[in-house]
Amino acid sequence: MGKVAAIDFSLMSPEIIDKMAVMEVTTSEVYDIDGYPVEGGIMDPRLGVIDPGMRCKTCGNVFGECPGHFGKITLAKPVLNIYYLKEIKDFLTYTCHECGALLLKNEDLIDYKKGKKVSVPKKCPKCNAKVKEVKFEKPFSFYYGEELLNPEQIREHLERINDEDARALGLEGGRPEWMVLTKIIVPPVTARPSITLETGERSEDDLTHKLVEIVRINKRLKENLDIGTPDYIIEDMWELLQYHVATYLNNELSGVPPARHRSGRALKTLAQRLKSKEGRFRYNLSGKRVNFSARTVVSPDPFIHPNEVGVPEKIAKELTVPIKVTSYNKEFLKKLILNGSDKHPGANYVITPQGIRKKIMESNKEIIAESLQEGDIVERHLMDGDVVLFNRQPSLHRMSIMAHKVKVLPGKTFRLNLVVCPPYNADFDGDEMNLHVPQTAEARAEAEELMLVEKNLRSPRFGGPILGAQQDYVSGAYLLTKDDTVLTKAEVAQLLASIGKEDVELNKESYKGKEVFSFVLPQGLNVRFKSSVGDEVVIENGKLIKGVIDEKAISAFKGKVVDAIDKQYGNKAAVDFLYDVTRLVISYLNMRGFSVSVGDLDIPEEAEKKIQEVIDTYLDKVEQHIKDYKEGKITPTPGKTVEETLEDLIMAEMWNITNEVQKIIKEYAKESEALVMAITGARGNIQNLAYMSGLVGQETIRGKRPFRGYRGRTLSHFKRGDLGAYAHGFVRESFKKGLSPIGFFFEAMKGREGIMDSSLKTRVSGYLERRLVNALQDLRVEKDLSVRDDSGSIVQFVAGEDGIDPAKSDWGELIKE
Amino acid sequence: MMAKKSAKQKNDDSVESLTLPPKYQNLKGKKLKEALERYEKMKYEYGEAVGVVAAQSISEPATQITLRAYHAAGRVQLVTTKGLPRLIEIFDAKKEPKTPSMSIYLEPDYNNAEKAHELASKIKETSLKDVMEYDAIDLTEMVLEIKLDKNKLQNHLLDVTTVRNALSKSMATAEFEVKDDLTIIAKPKAKQYGLKDLQAMRTRLRERHVKGIRGVKQILVEKDGEEWKITTLGSNLKKVLELKGVDKRRTYTNNIFEVAEVLGIEAARNLIIREALNTLREQGVDTDVRHIMLVADIMTQTGVIQPIGRYGVAGSKASVLARANFEETVKHLTKAAYLGEKDTLTSVVENVIIGNAVPVGTGMIKIKYKD
Numbered sequence A: 001m002g003k004v005a006a007i008d009f010s011l012m013s014p015e016i017i018d019k020m021a022v023m024e025v026t027t028s029e030v031y032d033i034d035g036y037p038v039e040g041g042i043m044d045p046r047l048g049v050i051d052p053g054m055r056c057k058t059c060g061n062v063f064g065e066c067p068g069h070f071g072k073i074t075l076a077k078p079v080l081n082i083y084y085l086k087e088i089k090d091f092l093t094y095t096c097h098e099c100g101a102l103l104l105k106n107e108d109l110i111d112y113k114k115g116k117k118v119s120v121p122k123k124c125p126k127c128n129a130k131v132k133e134v135k136f137e138k139p140f141s142f143y144y145g146e147e148l149l150n151p152e153q154i155r156e157h158l159e160r161i162n163d164e165d166a167r168a169l170g171l172e173g174g175r176p177e178w179m180v181l182t183k184i185i186v187p188p189v190t191a192r193p194s195i196t197l198e199t200g201e202r203s204e205d206d207l208t209h210k211l212v213e214i215v216r217i218n219k220r221l222k223e224n225l226d227i228g229t230p231d232y233i234i235e236d237m238w239e240l241l242q243y244h245v246a247t248y249l250n251n252e253l254s255g256v257p258p259a260r261h262r263s264g265r266a267l268k269t270l271a272q273r274l275k276s277k278e279g280r281f282r283y284n285l286s287g288k289r290v291n292f293s294a295r296t297v298v299s300p301d302p303f304i305h306p307n308e309v310g311v312p313e314k315i316a317k318e319l320t321v322p323i324k325v326t327s328y329n330k331e332f333l334k335k336l337i338l339n340g341s342d343k344h345p346g347a348n349y350v351i352t353p354q355g356i357r358k359k360i361m362e363s364n365k366e367i368i369a370e371s372l373q374e375g376d377i378v379e380r381h382l383m384d385g386d387v388v389l390f391n392r393q394p395s396l397h398r399m400s401i402m403a404h405k406v407k408v409l410p411g412k413t414f415r416l417n418l419v420v421c422p423p424y425n426a427d428f429d430g431d432e433m434n435l436h437v438p439q440t441a442e443a444r445a446e447a448e449e450l451m452l453v454e455k456n457l458r459s460p461r462f463g464g465p466i467l468g469a470q471q472d473y474v475s476g477a478y479l480l481t482k483d484d485t486v487l488t489k490a491e492v493a494q495l496l497a498s499i500g501k502e503d504v505e506l507n508k509e510s511y512k513g514k515e516v517f518s519f520v521l522p523q524g525l526n527v528r529f530k531s532s533v534g535d536e537v538v539i540e541n542g543k544l545i546k547g548v549i550d551e552k553a554i555s556a557f558k559g560k561v562v563d564a565i566d567k568q569y570g571n572k573a574a575v576d577f578l579y580d581v582t583r584l585v586i587s588y589l590n591m592r593g594f595s596v597s598v599g600d601l602d603i604p605e606e607a608e609k610k611i612q613e614v615i616d617t618y619l620d621k622v623e624q625h626i627k628d629y630k631e632g633k634i635t636p637t638p639g640k641t642v643e644e645t646l647e648d649l650i651m652a653e654m655w656n657i658t659n660e661v662q663k664i665i666k667e668y669a670k671e672s673e674a675l676v677m678a679i680t681g682a683r684g685n686i687q688n689l690a691y692m693s694g695l696v697g698q699e700t701i702r703g704k705r706p707f708r709g710y711r712g713r714t715l716s717h718f719k720r721g722d723l724g725a726y727a728h729g730f731v732r733e734s735f736k737k738g739l740s741p742i743g744f745f746f747e748a749m750k751g752r753e754g755i756m757d758s759s760l761k762t763r764v765s766g767y768l769e770r771r772l773v774n775a776l777q778d779l780r781v782e783k784d785l786s787v788r789d790d791s792g793s794i795v796q797f798v799a800g801e802d803g804i805d806p807a808k809s810d811w812g813e814l815i816k817e
Numbered sequence B: 001m002m003a004k005k006s007a008k009q010k011n012d013d014s015v016e017s018l019t020l021p022p023k024y025q026n027l028k029g030k031k032l033k034e035a036l037e038r039y040e041k042m043k044y045e046y047g048e049a050v051g052v053v054a055a056q057s058i059s060e061p062a063t064q065i066t067l068r069a070y071h072a073a074g075r076v077q078l079v080t081t082k083g084l085p086r087l088i089e090i091f092d093a094k095k096e097p098k099t100p101s102m103s104i105y106l107e108p109d110y111n112n113a114e115k116a117h118e119l120a121s122k123i124k125e126t127s128l129k130d131v132m133e134y135d136a137i138d139l140t141e142m143v144l145e146i147k148l149d150k151n152k153l154q155n156h157l158l159d160v161t162t163v164r165n166a167l168s169k170s171m172a173t174a175e176f177e178v179k180d181d182l183t184i185i186a187k188p189k190a191k192q193y194g195l196k197d198l199q200a201m202r203t204r205l206r207e208r209h210v211k212g213i214r215g216v217k218q219i220l221v222e223k224d225g226e227e228w229k230i231t232t233l234g235s236n237l238k239k240v241l242e243l244k245g246v247d248k249r250r251t252y253t254n255n256i257f258e259v260a261e262v263l264g265i266e267a268a269r270n271l272i273i274r275e276a277l278n279t280l281r282e283q284g285v286d287t288d289v290r291h292i293m294l295v296a297d298i299m300t301q302t303g304v305i306q307p308i309g310r311y312g313v314a315g316s317k318a319s320v321l322a323r324a325n326f327e328e329t330v331k332h333l334t335k336a337a338y339l340g341e342k343d344t345l346t347s348v349v350e351n352v353i354i355g356n357a358v359p360v361g362t363g364m365i366k367i368k369y370k371d
Helices: A014-020 A082-094 A106-114 A151-160 A163-168 A206-227 A231-249 A270-274 A280-285 A313-318 A330-339 A365-370 A418-424 A441-451 A472-481 A489-498 A513-518 A560-569 A571-592 A605-630 A642-668 A673-680 A686-694 A741-776 B002-009 B029-042 B050-062 B083-092 B113-123 B150-155 B160-170 B195-207 B237-242 B256-263 B265-282 B289-300 B320-326 B329-339 B348-354
Strands: A071-080 A134-137 A141-144 A147-149 A180-186 A293-300 A308-312 A320-324 A347-351 A357-359 A377-381 A387-391 A401-409 A414-416 A432-436 A486-488 A510-512 A527-530 A536-540 A543-546 A794-796 B101-105 B132-138 B143-148 B174-180 B183-188 B209-211 B218-224 B227-233
Touching: A014 A071, A014 A180, A071 A082, A071 A151, A071 A206, A071 A231, A082 A134, A082 A141, A082 A151, A082 A231, A082 B329, A147 A151, A151 A180, A180 A231, A206 A231, A231 A270, A270 A280, A270 B329, A280 B320, A280 B348, A293 A313, A308 A313, A308 A387, A313 A401, A320 A347, A330 A347, A330 A365, A330 A377, A387 A441, A401 A414, A401 A418, A401 A441, A414 A418, A414 A432, A418 A571, A472 A513, A472 A571, A472 A673, A486 A489, A486 A513, A489 A510, A489 A513, A489 A571, A510 A513, A513 A543, A513 A571, A527 A560, A536 A560, A560 A571, A605 A642, A642 A686, A673 A686, A741 B050, A741 B083, A741 B289, A794 B289, B050 B083, B050 B265, B050 B289, B083 B265, B101 B237, B113 B218, B113 B227, B132 B195, B143 B150, B143 B195, B160 B174, B160 B183, B160 B209, B183 B195, B237 B256, B256 B265, B265 B289, B320 B329, B320 B348
Parallel strands: A293 A414, A308 A401
Antiparallel strands: A071 A180, A134 A141, A141 A147, A293 A432, A308 A414, A320 A377, A347 A357, A347 A377, A387 A401, A387 A432, A486 A510, A527 A536, A536 A543, B101 B227, B132 B143, B143 B183, B174 B183, B218 B227
């Protein structure tokens, strides 16, 4: 088949319509009494086949093969093409009504093309005829002076314009009179198939309905013209024809009531078929559908390599890889065929070079295996080590789809290592993910070389690692590498076994946690950085000397150790390191145990007292501010009213409470797992702890204290005009203690705001992404490092000004200090 | 623009001669060798889809950005648009930002509290109502009497004659006379006028500006380290740069169009980068400058600022199908027919539509199998 080289767009001339059409629609009848399509009707069999088992009267092909053929309707009177009303108006305005000559001078034309308003001379420079103003009235009326122009007259005017003048006004796609339709092309039936309902009733496509309407009114108009009906009746019918043709082209015109189906639903006509998200362009043409894909729930597996994905056997038996039979793999493939399609490493189809597709079944597997020849293609089951693409929506960045190697496992879920959760933004509360099997060697090679998880260690967004440990791994690593962690020889042996390191000689009775951690570090690694906990971490020659391992060391987005290993030993080593650390840590946590309880949130009475003191002091201050305000003693900050200034003052006191309480909690918080999580950055922070064991504090709505609700008060529990802290969202209780009903209500208000915000945000940022991608998608780096678009115009002389790819950079730099 | 410079540097031959970025020019010996090696490894590869990566790098974190501009309570500050709304505003290339703002730095001689405040009062737009005690219509004389407030006048460093001059300059249809230290009499020039005219004049006069720079609504004089700095709400770069004592090099506005007009398109490009980057950084999002540079470059490529979106970059593409695929499908198709356009199927969307490999990345390379 030939390749599409280019697509030309132009107006359609009546002659082209005549050439394209295989028949003319002359009758509004669609089916005869027997249910067969009428010749010359809108479902004429020459227009293509839509029923299986029929043959096309035009091309002789069967259903599915015949692409369909166009028909035509010759209109009794011309009508305007509503897409070109503006252009028609310009032509009528800027050319002479009498002789069709262009009225504009050259300099005016330049202005016209720029979209500026241009004035026309009073008289035609060529024939001296008087020029009158052209007015357009919605929906489709043109007036020349006071006189109403009908489409026939408009067409005659447009015919008088010569080609050169037409081009001068910007029309390059044909003759101006083609903007007034005399013939309508009828789309093939394949573009508007009718559906036969279970009851045997036929239900026609919206376009067919509309076309029938046009044919019907057109025929009536023609008959009336023939018998010489009075003009006003003709005009009415003409206008009706115009209406039908207009809604056929676009059923959402402003000022035109949409044509409706019998049920009252607006018809989906040509424009509606193409438009918007569900239209032909975005839904069908850009939205490609694929085979060889699977989707199921994902679940975690810390003992599977980050480069791998666990695929349920059931899916592995369904998805196939085409393998060409050669002398090297013939025996192997035969074995697979003999396994059949139901036993796991099997095969589903054999395709011969002649293109015959044989399904492998219990009954014929021996025969197929026997007749297998070199050059055949076997569609074998997905097997361990196959490269597949794995994806989670929303695909916000390119790491949302990465290549993994298959590991066929029992069970019904996809299994993935937790280290790859950050790039996918996946968790396991029911998330589903998609899997695609590349079908060609080229695709597989590309996937493995460019898209494999380890090749995507560094995010192109900021040039740091995007793979990394989260949550329990972080707190576990901290607990393991804490100064006072000591493990017995047996325990260490157990831990090392869990990561498959069995060749280490253990010659000490006990090991420090730091030493155990050092086993997974590559030899010779040197890094220094500050941990989240706040101490200095020193790794020298592959040994953790000082400091603890936490968020800063191994987590996604931050991981300094991961980063250092990638830089010094390559991305494979970095991912292997993550794999080792995570298994080591999870095994350690299994051994040690890790749990959180309400008890973790207990604070001593002393702290409780201090909090109360803080609250009392600052609430007193709030009272003082309110008193000052009532006495008119508050001077407004520039640009603000007194009320706003008061609010600022009160909010500042509320901030003080929150900050002070946070300090107290930090000081008094019990050594506990909850605290470990907060300080290591595994989950939560000190503020969260303060909410739970200290107090919730001020609730804010849109960054301000809540004011809405009843007249002059937030809730009916307060006096009108009460400006006090409690009346406007100050919650004194902690989550552990339990919120008062009023506090609970304010908390709910805040929570609701959060939900609304995030749902709005996804919409707004989704649209931003669409626009950005659309504006930038054609840009690419050329061989000379310049950035150009598809037409070759240069956007940047050197990509990113220095040619450094952030995805390969050191946090965006050549050398990060 | 740095890109231009380095393009010139390598003018004569291939990419290999591209030297290290200026930042690392002074490296020597082993370090230089190491840096060059790293640089070679870090370079973009042929076909890299920088556009899509940049778009994703900006919009992926946009989901984490706050939607609303919260401001730290208690501190005196001017509230400007932040977060996602500001980011969208930048890329939409709004003619006027929602909260235009300037940071005005002072020249060394003017760098003290007194001068800074003096300059600030010169900058801030002051209208008559800001310095007036009352205005009353004298029914017997049929004139408008404007009584100025002594304190307010002093605060704004004004006196009665300057106010009078400013008023007569801004309203040519009336005569203004100084009656005493604090009173101005305004009288319409028209021969015949009624009470209604006087009342109308009164309301109009109140808004007339007597001092300062139009558009600068709020002002804040702060000490930024060792330095005095004037922050404003409202922006008028051209007028502010004309003032004596203003450091013309560092004075800054967030109004991109103003910068394009006063300082040129290159400056506007830099401003887009700076504003977008700051907006992201403020929200704790780490995004590489290069991505934002690319967006800024495509927005300013034609010499005028084009918004991202249907009326800008995305709507002015060469390819009909690419435009139709984005927004306003029908409009682009019918327009293409009228203009007799030809789509040569070179961009990404069209190749997706017709089912070919897209011309970016590995799609730009053809592989020939050896049979």
